[in-house]
Amino acid sequence: MTSGPHTAEQPTLNKDVPWDSFDPGAYIGNNYLDMKTVDEEIVSRVRDHFSGRLRGSGRVLSGIDVGAGPNLYPSLAMLPWCRNITLLEWSANNIRYLEGQRPDYDGHWEQFWKVLREDQEYRDFNSRDFFSEAAVPVQGSLFDLCRADTRWDIGTMFFVAESITESLDEFRRGVGCFMHVLKPGAPFAAAFMEHSEGYRVGDLEFPATYDIDIAEVCAALEGFAHLDDVHRMADVGHLVRHGHTGMILVCGRRKE
Numbered sequence: 001m002t003s004g005p006h007t008a009e010q011p012t013l014n015k016d017v018p019w020d021s022f023d024p025g026a027y028i029g030n031n032y033l034d035m036k037t038v039d040e041e042i043v044s045r046v047r048d049h050f051s052g053r054l055r056g057s058g059r060v061l062s063g064i065d066v067g068a069g070p071n072l073y074p075s076l077a078m079l080p081w082c083r084n085i086t087l088l089e090w091s092a093n094n095i096r097y098l099e100g101q102r103p104d105y106d107g108h109w110e111q112f113w114k115v116l117r118e119d120q121e122y123r124d125f126n127s128r129d130f131f132s133e134a135a136v137p138v139q140g141s142l143f144d145l146c147r148a149d150t151r152w153d154i155g156t157m158f159f160v161a162e163s164i165t166e167s168l169d170e171f172r173r174g175v176g177c178f179m180h181v182l183k184p185g186a187p188f189a190a191a192f193m194e195h196s197e198g199y200r201v202g203d204l205e206f207p208a209t210y211d212i213d214i215a216e217v218c219a220a221l222e223g224f225a226h227l228d229d230v231h232r233m234a235d236v237g238h239l240v241r242h243g244h245t246g247m248i249l250v251c252g253r254r255k256e
């Protein structure tokens, strides 16, 4: 077998990484303090997907954001329809961050909420009250979802399956575990870094699966899901999330 710079024979696996030392403040400073154009587009598309599927259905669902980390916008996007939202996260630091956001989330998340509020479904309630009632941080691993009996009505997974390992096998398994816990018909949104070489948060380097492109993402999802919107965004000029070529957003529904 040939081995180039991105096909290491011994890829860094999820278990090899000191996730508890993930620095949420540094990560937010890099990514979410000021809303990037690419995130604005992601939030708009996810909003339209969820409201198109769920408009008028009320606040009855259970949601899950897998590998939530220090990003509230996926759970804010599910908020109008969710009685509870499980924020599944492996890192102790990130769990602490999420617990701290529950009573009253930080002001910079309002930029994302403003984009969501462009749709009527997000207007007639107080997002802070709903978030603090619904959000439940849970420390656990994406890979353990494959053995879980619980199923959720709606789900998100943003920059996780490909951003926690260098192994393509682990990436595929991670996507399958996310799909495993969605009920038949459940709407979901998932985002992936394309051809990422890894990323730095504070003083630490984190792994990514290099071989990720639209074809690989679709192949990992297709057996499980109807893919309603597969969209690639070139991340031109965004030097902070270094070493990748773009982002891929998939909005779909779990197959029956």
Ligand SMILES: C[S@@+](CC[C@H](N)C(=O)[O-])C[C@H]1O[C@@H](n2cnc3c(N)ncnc32)[C@H](O)[C@@H]1O
Pocket (backbone or CB within 6 Å): 014, 019, 022, 066, 067, 068, 069, 070, 071, 088, 089, 090, 091, 094, 140, 141, 142, 143, 157, 158, 159, 160, 163, 164
């Ligand atoms: C690149 S961050 C993405 C965070 C967030 N979803 C976002 O959109 O910015 C990857 C996240 O996955 C978490 N993580 C790493 N291994 C995990 C695992 N096995 N199960 C669940 N989460 C994990 C990390 O702690 C981190 O919060």
